Amino acid sequence: MSLFSKMDTIILRVADIKAAKKWYEEVLEFTSSYESNGDHAIVIFPIGNGPSITLYEWQHDESHSPASSSYPIFFAENIEEVHTKLTSRGVETSELQKDGSTTFFTFYDLNGNKLEVCYWS
Structure with missing residues (x-):
């Protein structure tokens, strides 16, 4: 038996949460279920019965390069x-x-x- 009951979400880091949210809504036709605009702004998009996609706005003092292997x-x-x-x-x-x-x-x-x-x- 697995330690986990399901995959919850997949994090995608973004530079501008508002622009990313608009892109995912307009281009991929996603609908958000949760948004937080604090120090760590996130937007969650449920995808069917599987894991959700969570956009996470990285802080300006954090380095980021998009993942290519995962x-x-x-x-x-x-x-x-x-x-x-x-x-x-x-x-x-x-x-x-x-x-x-x-x-x-x-x-x-x-x-x-x-x-x-x-x-x-």
């Missing part, structure tokens, strides 16, 4: 439509790729955080 992967049954929609919204995306029964592509948010979308059957 990143969230979203699942979409209509992956071609999602790819087309993100591309049309000016999002930097890779080409659709196939690996056996899995189709996927990567894209980046306005802070350079790597994200991925996959579909498998």
Whole structure:
């Protein structure tokens, strides 16, 4: 038995919480469930029944470089439509790729955080 009952959230660090929140709402069509604008501003976006995405505004005295080895992967049954929609919204995306029964592509948010979308059957 695992020590944990579920994955709660995935943190993505951002430079400007307001700009990032707007990008995730407008580009990815997310709806926030919680916001905090204190010293450590965060915005939480629930994603289906899985873990949420939490945007965390880093402090100006903290260093940050977007992660390239760890990143969230979203699942979409209509992956071609999602790819087309993100591309049309000016999002930097890779080409659709196939690996056996899995189709996927990567894209980046306005802070350079790597994200991925996959579909498998």
